[in-house]
Amino acid sequence: MSQAPLFHIDVQISFGHCDAAGIVFYPNYFRWFDRCFHTFLLHRHGGHAAVCKQTGSRGIGLMSADAKFRSPGLDGDLLTVEMGQPVWGKRSLTLPYRGLVGERILIEGEETRGIFAEVDGRLTAAPTDTLRQIIEG
Numbered sequence: 001m002s003q004a005p006l007f008h009i010d011v012q013i014s015f016g017h018c019d020a021a022g023i024v025f026y027p028n029y030f031r032w033f034d035r036c037f038h039t040f041l042l043h044r045h046g047g048h049a050a051v052c053k054q055t056g057s058r059g060i061g062l063m064s065a066d067a068k069f070r071s072p073g074l075d076g077d078l079l080t081v082e083m084g085q086p087v088w089g090k091r092s093l094t095l096p097y098r099g100l101v102g103e104r105i106l107i108e109g110e111e112t113r114g115i116f117a118e119v120d121g122r123l124t125a126a127p128t129d130t131l132r133q134i135i136e137g
């Protein structure tokens, strides 16, 4: 993430987040990316439901999720999940994420999302212009 993060959340890692080897079970990181995005919408833009109403969509849904695991997360670690500036496509947006404990990078990843709308009974990705205006102000 080259620029300053757009938003962040803190997660207290505990025993129940970890696998038999005592390190964070990887799907939890995707949950925390998602939580970071939804908390951003809640704190800055009235929440996911309000944004869906404004964009005429059923959800700001997921088209792709990816991660590189750099260092293990452990019970007791205080994880900061940072979300960077979106990279805008015509009908998609890609959000970069980073998870750190202090200076130690645990994970780097990204989500590609779309504005899911139903057209003629089929789910499609709608243009991102309205969401971009909402997020960039």
Ligand SMILES: CC(C)(COP(=O)(O)OP(=O)(O)OC[C@H]1O[C@@H](n2cnc3c(N)ncnc32)[C@H](O)[C@@H]1OP(=O)(O)O)[C@@H](O)C(=O)NCCC(=O)NCCSC(=O)c1ccc(O)cc1
Residues within 6 Å of the ligand: 034, 059, 060, 061, 062, 063, 064, 088, 089, 090, 091, 092, 093, 112, 114, 116, 123, 124, 125, 126
């Ligand atoms: C998303 C779709 C409706 C898009 O269909 P289409 O309208 O035909 O899209 P297109 O293929 O034309 O692509 C549109 C754009 O998206 C981009 N795109 C489409 N698919 C992908 C993938 N897989 N990766 C990256 N980018 C993609 C594509 O490159 C286009 O980009 P632009 O250049 O910005 O225009 C369809 O692919 C689909 O139904 N996919 C399945 C979606 C799904 O099941 N997701 C998981 C469930 S949602 C979910 O889990 C969730 C989690 C967390 C949340 O907070 C919300 C929801």
